[in-house]
Amino acid sequence: MSETHQYDAIVVGGGHNGLTNGAYLAKSGLKTLILERRSFVGGAAITEELHPGFSFTTFSYGLSLLRNEVIHELELTKHGFMPIVMPTTFAPMENGDYLLLGPDHDQNIKEIMRHSPKDADAMDRYDYDLQRVLQYVKPIFDRKPPNIFSKNPEDLADVRWLLNHLGKADKKVIHDTVRLLTGSIADFLDDYFESDIVKGLMASSGITGTKLGPMSQGSGLVYLYMTIGEHDGALGSWSFHKGGNGGVTQVLARAAQAYGAEIRLDSAVDHVTVIDGRASGVVLADGTEFTAPVVVSALDPRRTFLELVPRRELPSDLVETIERFRFQGSASKVNFALDGAPRYPALGDRTDQYNGFINIGPSIEYLERAFDAGKYGWYSDRPYLDTCIQSFVDPDMAPPGKHVMSCFTMYTPYELKGSTWDAERENLGDTVQRTLESFFPGFSDLVLHREVVTPLDIEQMTGLSEGNIYAGELLAPQMYFFRPAPGWSDYRTPIQGYYQCGSGTHPGGCVIGSPGRFASQQVIADSKL
Amino acid sequence: MVLKVLTTPFHARLSELSETGLYMHWAGYLTASRYDLSAKHEYFGVRTAAAIYDLTPMYKYWFRGRHAQRFLEGILARDVRTLKVGRAQYQVWCDDDGYVLEDGVLFRYAPDEFLLTCAEPNLGHFAQLARGFDVEVIDAQSQIASLALQGPRSKVILEQLSPEVADLAYFGILQTKLAGHPVTVSRTGFTGDLGYELMMSNDSALPVLDALLEVGGPHQIRPFGDEALSMTRIEAGLPLIHVDFESARFAFNDHQRFTPNELGLGWLLKGIEDPSRPFIGRRALLREQSEGLSRWATVGLVLDWKAYFDLHESNGLIPTMDEQVAAWETMLYDSDHARAGWATSLMYSPMRQAYIAIAKVRPELSAIGTIVQVEHTVNHEYYMVPAEVVPLPFFNPPRKVSMT
Numbered sequence: 025m026s027e028t029h030q031y032d033a034i035v036v037g038g039g040h041n042g043l044t045n046g047a048y049l050a051k052s053g054l055k056t057l058i059l060e061r062r063s064f065v066g067g068a069a070i071t072e073e074l075h076p077g078f079s080f081t082t083f084s085y086g087l088s089l090l091r092n093e094v095i096h097e098l099e100l101t102k103h104g105f106m107p108i109v110m111p112t113t114f115a116p117m118e119n120g121d122y123l124l125l126g127p128d129h130d131q132n133i134k135e136i137m138r139h140s141p142k143d144a145d146a147m148d149r150y151d152y153d154l155q156r157v158l159q160y161v162k163p164i165f166d167r168k169p170p171n172i173f174s175k176n177p178e179d180l181a182d183v184r185w186l187l188n189h190l191g192k193a194d195k196k197v198i199h200d201t202v203r204l205l206t207g208s209i210a211d212f213l214d215d216y217f218e219s220d221i222v223k224g225l226m227a228s229s230g231i232t233g234t235k236l237g238p239m240s241q242g243s244g245l246v247y248l249y250m251t252i253g254e255h256d257g258a259l260g261s262w263s264f265h266k267g268g269n270g271g272v273t274q275v276l277a278r279a280a281q282a283y284g285a286e287i288r289l290d291s292a293v294d295h296v297t298v299i300d301g302r303a304s305g306v307v308l309a310d311g312t313e314f315t316a317p318v319v320v321s322a323l324d325p326r327r328t329f330l331e332l333v334p335r336r337e338l339p340s341d342l343v344e345t346i347e348r349f350r351f352q353g354s355a356s357k358v359n360f361a362l363d364g365a366p367r368y369p370a371l372g373d374r375t376d377q378y379n380g381f382i383n384i385g386p387s388i389e390y391l392e393r394a395f396d397a398g399k400y401g402w403y404s405d406r407p408y409l410d411t412c413i414q415s416f417v418d419p420d421m422a423p424p425g426k427h428v429m430s431c432f433t434m435y436t437p438y439e440l441k442g443s444t445w446d447a448e449r450e451n452l453g454d455t456v457q458r459t460l461e462s463f464f465p466g467f468s469d470l471v472l473h474r475e476v477v478t479p480l481d482i483e484q485m486t487g488l489s490e491g492n493i494y495a496g497e498l499l500a501p502q503m504y505f506f507r508p509a510p511g512w513s514d515y516r517t518p519i520q521g522y523y524q525c526g527s528g529t530h531p532g533g534c535v536i537g538s539p540g541r542f543a544s545q546q547v548i549a550d551s552k553l
Numbered sequence: 554m555v556l557k558v559l560t561t562p563f564h565a566r567l568s569e570l571s572e573t574g575l576y577m578h579w580a581g582y583l584t585a586s587r588y589d590l591s592a593k594h595e596y597f598g599v600r601t602a603a604a605i606y607d608l609t610p611m612y613k614y615w616f617r618g619r620h621a622q623r624f625l626e627g628i629l630a631r632d633v634r635t636l637k638v639g640r641a642q643y644q645v646w647c648d649d650d651g652y653v654l655e656d657g658v659l660f661r662y663a664p665d666e667f668l669l670t671c672a673e674p675n676l677g678h679f680a681q682l683a684r685g686f687d688v689e690v691i692d693a694q695s696q697i698a699s700l701a702l703q704g705p706r707s708k709v710i711l712e713q714l715s716p717e718v719a720d721l722a723y724f725g726i727l728q729t730k731l732a733g734h735p736v737t738v739s740r741t742g743f744t745g746d747l748g749y750e751l752m753m754s755n756d757s758a759l760p761v762l763d764a765l766l767e768v769g770g771p772h773q774i775r776p777f778g779d780e781a782l783s784m785t786r787i788e789a790g791l792p793l794i795h796v797d798f799e800s801a802r803f804a805f806n807d808h809q810r811f812t813p814n815e816l817g818l819g820w821l822l823k824g825i826e827d828p829s830r831p832f833i834g835r836r837a838l839l840r841e842q843s844e845g846l847s848r849w850a851t852v853g854l855v856l857d858w859k860a861y862f863d864l865h866e867s868n869g870l871i872p873t874m875d876e877q878v879a880a881w882e883t884m885l886y887d888s889d890h891a892r893a894g895w896a897t898s899l900m901y902s903p904m905r906q907a908y909i910a911i912a913k914v915r916p917e918l919s920a921i922g923t924i925v926q927v928e929h930t931v932n933h934e935y936y937m938v939p940a941e942v943v944p945l946p947f948f949n950p951p952r953k954v955s956m957t
Binding site: 105106127131140155256257415416417419420425 | 589597602768771859873876903905
C-alpha cells in the first residue's frame with residue numbers, strides 16, 4: 025500500500041500556530057497534512073518528562089494570549105483545554121521582604137501600602153488607565169493588519185476601518201497608547217509609582233523575551249503585548265494550562281485531528297517545491313514528496329523566506345528586509361526538579377505564595393543592570409527570572425511532595441562575546457541557581473535535576489532562529505503591517521499558494537493562535553477566488 | 554461574645570485553614586463561603602487535585618426496621634428495591650400531585666437499614682408516614698460528622714488510609730477505618746468529579762480530617778467552601794433546592810413546584826408503570842407522562858461567547874467572566890420573542906470557557922442544539938444573548954465513574 029501523498033494543504037511545522045492553522049484548514053474541508061520535524065508536536069510549547077515523574081515545560085510555560093476565537097471556534101474545551109487560575113504573584117526582595125499579590129483587590133492594596141501608600145493609592149488609577157489602552161488596542165490586535173500599500177477596494181476599506189478606529193478613543197487614551205507603544209515602561213510607571221518592588225514587578229513584563237531593558241524605548245510596547253491577554257476575562261492575567269503549555273498543543277493536535285487533519289511526525293521539510301511561481305508541495309529531508317496547491321509555513325520569517333524556498337522566487341527588497349529582521353534571542357530557560365518546596369525565610373513554612381508567578385526582578389535598576397550584560401554580549405550575573413512552580417497548581421506535574429520549577433531567564437544573548445553557549449551552558453545554570461539561592465536559602469539542596477536551555481538550544485531544538493521566543497523581536501518596525509515585512513503582512517508570500525502562519529506574522533509570539541487563524545482565513549478566502 | 558450558631562466537629566481545624574473568615578449559616582451551623590481568598594483556586598482544587606468540603610450540616614435520617622424498605626418504597630420516587638446493600642442512590646420524593654418535595658441520597662447499610670441525606674429538614678414528613686410500619690425514623694444530623702473529599706487525587710489519598718477504597722465503585726459504600734476510626738466511605742459527591750463522602754462519629758472527625766490533610770498535603774489538598782461547590786455542582790448539572798426548584802410543601806403556588814420530569818430527573822422514575830410499587834405522587838406522574846402534561850424541561854445552556862463579547866465591546870465595556878453564580882432568575886425568549894422559560898444557576902464555567910446556566914424551557918425547545926435568547930442587561934438596557942441547549946452535565950470526566 026502506498027501512502028497518499030496528495031493533499032489540499034500542507035502545513036510545515038507542528039508548533040501551536042501550525043496546529044491551529046491545520047485545524048482551521050481541516051475544519052473548512054481541506055485535506056490537510058501537518059508536518060513536524062520532531063517526534064512530537066508542540067514546537068516551543070511542549071511538556072517533557074525529563075526526570076522520572078517530573079514534567080518540564082522546556083520552553084513556553086504560561087498562557088494568556090491564546091485568543092478566545094481559537095478556543096471556541098476549534099472547540100478546544102472538548103479536547104481537554106483547561107487553563108488553571110494562578111491566584112498569586114510573588115515578588116521577593118533583596119532585603120528579604122516581598123510583595124505578595126493575590127486574588128483579593130483590597131488585600132492587594134493593603135499589601136502595596138506596606139511598601140508605599142502612594143503606590144497603593146495609584147494602583148486603581150493605573151489599572152483603569154491601562155484597561156482603557158488595552159480596550160483601544162485590542163480590536164487592532166485582533167484584526168488582520170491592513171495593507172496600506174495596496175489600492176484595491178478591500179484593502180482601502182481596511183485602512184479606513186483603522187483610521188476610524190484610531191480616532192474613536194478620547195485624547196488621554198490615545199496619548200497613553202502612544203506613550204506605551206513608543207516609550208519605555210520605566211517612564212510610564214514613573215507617572216504612577218515610586219516603590220522599587222512595585223515598579224520592578226510591573227516593568228518585568230516590559231522586557232519579557234526582548235533585547236530591551238525597562239529603560240529602553242520600546243519596552244512599553246512589549247509591556248502592552250504581555251498584558252493584552254487574559255484569563256477568563258481578567259485582562260493581563262496569566263494561567264497555567266493543565267499539563268503545561270505542552271498540554272495546550274496536545275489539545276490543539278486533538279482538535280486538528282478531530283477535524284480530519286493528518287499529523288506526520290519525524291518529517292523535517294527540506295524545501296517547498298515551486299513551479300512557475302506557484303507552490304506545489306514539499307520535499308522532506310529524506311526525499312519523500314508531498315503535493316498540495318497550498319503550503320503554509322509555520323516557521324519563522326528567516327526559515328520561511330530564506331530557507332524553505334529559493335531566493336530567486338522572491339523580490340530582492342523582501343529578501344533584504346528578512347535578512348535584517350531582528351531575532352537576537354536573549355532569553356533562556358532553566359528548569360528544575362525539586363525535592364520539596366523552596367523556603368522563603370520571611371514567610372516561614374508558608375507555600376501559598378507559590379500558586380502563581382514568582383518574579384525575581386525586584387527593581388527597575390535590577391532589571392536594567394541585568395540588561396547591561398546583555399547589551400555587551402554576556403549573560404547577567406544577577407539575571408531577571410520569571411519563575412513558577414507549576415506543581416502547586418497542577419500536582420500532576422511532579423510526584424507528590426516534589427515540585428517542578430520553571431525559570432525564564434534574562435538576559436542571555438544568543439551571540440556571546442568571547443565564548444559559546446556550549447561552554448557557558450552549565451555556568452548559566454549555576455548563575456540562575458546561585459541567584460535563587462540568594463532569595464531562597466537552601467534552594468540548591470532541593471535540586472534533583474536541572475535543565476538549562478540557552479538561546480542556542482532553543483534554536484537547535486525548536487528551529488526558532490537565534491532562539492528568539494517570538495519568532496522575531498517585538499520591536500515597532502517589526503510589528504503590525506511591518507510583520508514580517510512591509511507589504512507581506514497578509515499571511516501570503518510572493519509565491520502563489522505559499523503562506524506564512526508563524527509568530528513572525530501579526531500579531532506576534534506567545535501561545536496566541538492568531539497567526540495560524542488569520543493565515544487560515546487568507547488561505548480559505550483565496551481558495552474561493 | 555458567645556457564638557450562637559453551631560460549629561461542626563471539623564470547624565476547629567478547618568477554621569485554622571481559613572484565610573477569609575467568611576461563613577454563612579446552613580441548618581444551624583457555620584458553613585464556609587470560601588477559605589482561600591480565591592474561590593476559583595478552591596474550584597481548581599476540585600478539578601486538578603483534591604479538596605475537602607464540610608458536609609456535616611446535611612440532614613441525615615436513619616430508617617431502621619423490618620419494614621424499612623417497604624416504607625421507603627412507598628415514599629421515594631426511585632425504586633428502592635433496586636438499591637443493593639452497600640450501595641447508594643440519588644433520590645427524590647414527591648407530594649400527591651407528583652411535585653418534588655426534595656432530593657437526597659439514600660444509602661443502604663443493611664437489608665433493614667437505610668440512611669437518607671438531604672439539605673432541608675424532612676423528619677416530620679417521614680415520621681408522619683411511618684405510622685403502621687415497623688420502621689424507626691431517627692434524625693442523625695448531630696450524630697454524624699460528614700466530609701466530602703472530591704477531585705482527581707481523592708482516590709489516591711484515601712487509598713493510602715484504606716486500600717479497600719480502590720475497589721469502591723461509583724455510588725458504592727464501604728465501611729472501613731481511616732486512621733483507626735470507623736468511617737463510612739461512599740463514592741458520591743456534588744461536584745461531578747471523582748470523589749467520596751465520609752461519615753463518622755463526631756469524636757472521629759478531627760483525627761480523620763488530620764489524617765486526610767497529612768496524607769493529602771503532598772497532593773495539594775485544600776478545603777473548599779460554598780462558592781466553589783456551587784461552581785462544581787452547576788458544571789455537574791445537579792439541581793439545588795431554593796435555586797433551581799422549591800419544595801412543593803412550602804410553595805405558595807404551582808409556579809414554584811416542579812415534577813421530577815420537569816427537573817430533568819425523569820430517569821429516576823424508571824419502572825413507574827409497575828403497579829406493584831405504589832408511591833406518593835405515582836399516579837399524577839403517570840398522568841403527566843401519558844398526557845404530556847410537563848410544563849417545562851430542564852436543559853443546560855451555553856451562552857454564545859462571541860455575542861456576549863460583541864455586546865459588551867460594542868457598548869464600550871470590557872466583557873467580564875464571572876464564576877460567581879447569579880443569584881437571580883434570567884428570562885429566556887424564543888425566536889419569536891415569546892417567553893421560552895428562565896435560567897437559574899447562571900455562571901461562567903472555566904471548564905466550558907463560557908457562561909452556562911441550568912434552565913427551564915418549554916418542552917418543545919428542549920432539543921439539543923436549540924437556540925434560545927437570554928435576557929442580559931448592559932448599560933441599563935435589556936439585550937438578548939443567544940444560547941444553545943446542550944446536554945447536562947456540562948462537565949463529566951471519565952474518572953468520575955471509572956475503576957482505574
